[in-house]
Amino acid sequence: MPELPEVETTRQGIAPHITGQRIRQVVIRQPRLRWPIPDDLPQLLKGRKLLSVGRRGKYLLLTFHHGTLILHLGMSGSLRIVEADARVQKHDHFELRLGDDRRLKLRDPRRFGAVLWTEQPISQHPLLASLGPEPLSEAFDGAYLHGQGKHRRIAVKQLIMESKTVVGVGNIYANESLFRSAIHPTRPSNRISAVRYQTLADEIRKVLVEAISQGGTTLRDFLRQDGRPGYFAQKLLVYGKAEEPCPECGTAIRSKSLAQRSTFFCPRCQH
DNA sequence: CAAAGGTCCTGCTCGC
DNA sequence: TGCGAGCAGGACCTTT
Numbered sequence: 001m002p003e004l005p006e007v008e009t010t011r012q013g014i015a016p017h018i019t020g021q022r023i024r025q026v027v028i029r030q031p032r033l034r035w036p037i038p039d040d041l042p043q044l045l046k047g048r049k050l051l052s053v054g055r056r057g058k059y060l061l062l063t064f065h066h067g068t069l070i071l072h073l074g075m076s077g078s079l080r081i082v083e084a085d086a087r088v089q090k091h092d093h094f095e096l097r098l099g100d101d102r103r104l105k106l107r108d109p110r111r112f113g114a115v116l117w118t119e120q121p122i123s124q125h126p127l128l129a130s131l132g133p134e135p136l137s138e139a140f141d142g143a144y145l146h147g148q149g150k151h152r153r154i155a156v157k158q159l160i161m162e163s164k165t166v167v168g169v170g171n172i173y174a175n176e177s178l179f180r181s182a183i184h185p186t187r188p189s190n191r192i193s194a195v196r197y198q199t200l201a202d203e204i205r206k207v208l209v210e211a212i213s214q215g216g217t218t219l220r221d222f223l224r225q226d227g228r229p230g231y232f233a234q235k236l237l238v239y240g241k242a243e244e245p246c247p248e249c250g251t252a253i254r255s256k257s258l259a260q261r262s263t264f265f266c267p268r269c270q271h
Numbered sequence: 272c273a274a275a276g277g278t279c280c281t282g283c284t285c286g287c
Numbered sequence: 288t289g290c291g292a293g294c295a296g297g298a299c300c301t302t303t
Contacts, residue, residue, distance in 0.1 A: 003276060034279085034299065058277075075277050076301075091301085110300045112277060127279090154294070163278070170276055219276065220303085239276095260296075262274080 002073040004135065004168025005211035006230065007058045010079050013225030014104060015053040017081045018062075022049050022099040030093040033108065034074060037094060037115045044117060045069070045096070056122070057131050057167030067119035070127070074112025080105055080225055132166045135204050140166055142198025149189030149197065156192060157185035158259050160204065169204060172217055172239045175264045177204040179238045184270040185263050210235065238264040 002010070026042040038044075045064070054061040060079075062069040071079070084101045094106040094115050106115065118125045132148075133139035148165050149156065159165055161174050169177070178185050180203040183196060192200075211217060216230030219240070224230060237247050242255035246266040255264050 006276075032300095034277090072277085074300090075275070108300095109302065110275085110277095112299065152293070158294090161277095172276060217276080261277095 003170035006216035009216040025097040027095040034114045070116040072114040076110040077108035077113035142201045146194045146197040155186045159189045175239045
């Protein structure tokens with residue numbers, strides 16, 4: 001489900017409701033996510049004040065004075081603020097009960113998500129230490145991408161989806177940004193000019209910014225913190241559009257599997 | 272052969 | 288032959 005725009009939308013949605021609040025209680029209903037939820041979290045967080053809600057790539061970072069709670073939504077995770085009397089639903093695995101008696105709950109049917117605790121400086125955590133730059137930061141541009149791709153041969157789509165290259169670009173936005181750049185998804189990363197990498201970096205940034213402004217993309221089950229869907233699905237040009245006409249040239253959009261991910265492209269526009 | 276928005280980890284291949 | 292880097296595929300889950 002969530003790529004960077006959906007995670008950022010979630011962050012913006014929950015931050016005003018939970019920042020500055022004390023944790024009244026921590027509820028772990030299903031500890032077996034991608035990694036086990038630490039079983040001492042309730043003691044660690046009880047009575048502590050949540051200072052801020054940050055994001056690094058697709059990781060949400062809830063900071064406390066004595067450490068950071070790391071949340072990842074995996075493929076099917078979502079966070080909601082609910083009232084104290086809200087019904088517990090299937091796949092509600094984790095919950096922070098807040099000082100105002102409301103709750104931040106994590107729902108994640110596929111359980112690829114994660115809830116972890118670290119007292120290290122966050123940039124040193126093993127999951128975050130080798131992440132590439134934020135796509136919306138100045139460190140991310142065409143020269144950087146070109147440098148990353150020119151000595152490798154993997155498909156460019158795989159390159160931009162690797163978190164060590166750049167964070168936050170998942171399957172939807174990889175497909176969309178490559179279409180907007182007129183670059184074929186399977187083109188080897190070392191066969192793309194610096195100029196075309198500049199276009200690609202620009203389009204990645206633009207598509208992510210647009211998607212955030214639309215509240216993300218709702219395909220099947222992503223809902224924002226307030227229960228509304230994201231509206232960027234209406235702006236998708238190729239993702240999920242197999243056999244539909246290319247919005248540029250009318251040729252049928254093709255789909256294929258690349259590295260076990262569905263890939264959509266216009267065979268005429270993209271080279 | 273089902274596919275789904277993520278991504279870490281393992282083990283293979285290749286070049287030095 | 289050994290080593291490291293790059294790479295492909297598996298693994299983790301449930302729902303439609």
